[in-house]
Amino acid sequence: MKPSSRSTVLALSGSLRAASYNTALLHAAVKHTGGATDFDIYDRLGRLPMFDQDLDNEDAPREVAELRRRVAAADGLLIVTPEHNASIPAALKNSIDWISTPPAGGILPGKPTAIAGASPGPFGSARGQLALRQILTSIGADVLAKPEVAVFRCHERLDEGGNVTDPTTLSLLTDLTDALAARIAAGRVASA
Template sequence: MTQKVRGTVLALSGSLRAESYNTALLRAAVKHSSGEVDIEVYDGLGRLPMYNEDHDQGAPHEEVAALRRRVAAAQGLLVVTPEHNASVPAALKNALDWISTPPAGGIVAGKPTAVAGASPGPFGSARGQLALRQILVSMGADVLAKPEVAVFRCHERMAADGSVTDPTTVSLLRELTDALGARVSAR
């Protein structure tokens, strides 16, 4: 009998804000995951230098090297993003630039990747997620199409401590992490 190997998913929040709804959503995804995969949260987004190809020659910045190692080692990715000007935040795009360029280029290719996001507005980061999906697909990631987790009016679905109180959101997060776990296991 073959035993399933548990995969590791690296999770990134595109928000730098201390009380971020998206970071809270990421923590809720970890908390409510059924355990098909181990989810490790990356919290170094704000420590990455802005991408500059001149600084990507030879040994990369310590934070860049650490991010690249963690992405390369992970069997999947979970990226949670707010929406900034109908797109992804600059800090998230910067991290994606660092992991998609030589010599790191290719570490995301074929990697199962799930996307989610939250916003206090009426669209739940839908446009930011669309932009994120386009970026990830251009990097060769295996982006899950369903379920879509765009939590609109998130301030009404979360408690003051950041915990998700809406059962539908909890259910969608579990579905998303289960789908990601299944995709990781199928590789």
């Protein structure tokens, strides 16, 4: 049987806010992707319990087990994050803690991962993305270096319905998902 040329990317927003700019950016990336990629949007960060090493075992909480299963099944990750206090939101860090430690510790190393973010401020979550990049690199994820998608003054680039209206932002999102699809495809060729 010939392997599928389609890839699956787990996409998640680091924001819990209902009308989040970052969640809107994530949905725009999914909607405007140019590749043969299926997206699995994970929207349950707020339901994960706080990381507790005493619970970090084969019988992890149900929500944790589900997240680990979906990350393991994905060919790559797309993480869109806001910036909180020059870093990433606690809910996003919590999810990474759950999927990077034993017994799940083997699901992130080498996993192609793209990051993006948005902020109404002038830096477009650049410091949050830097912190996220440092965390993901330290646990062995294969984090794409380019393109960098840090959408500044995002409230001017989205309409009231949360749709991205800025052509440059849409182009960068497409470039990012294309680069992620190419990294996944290159990994498949290397391992064949």
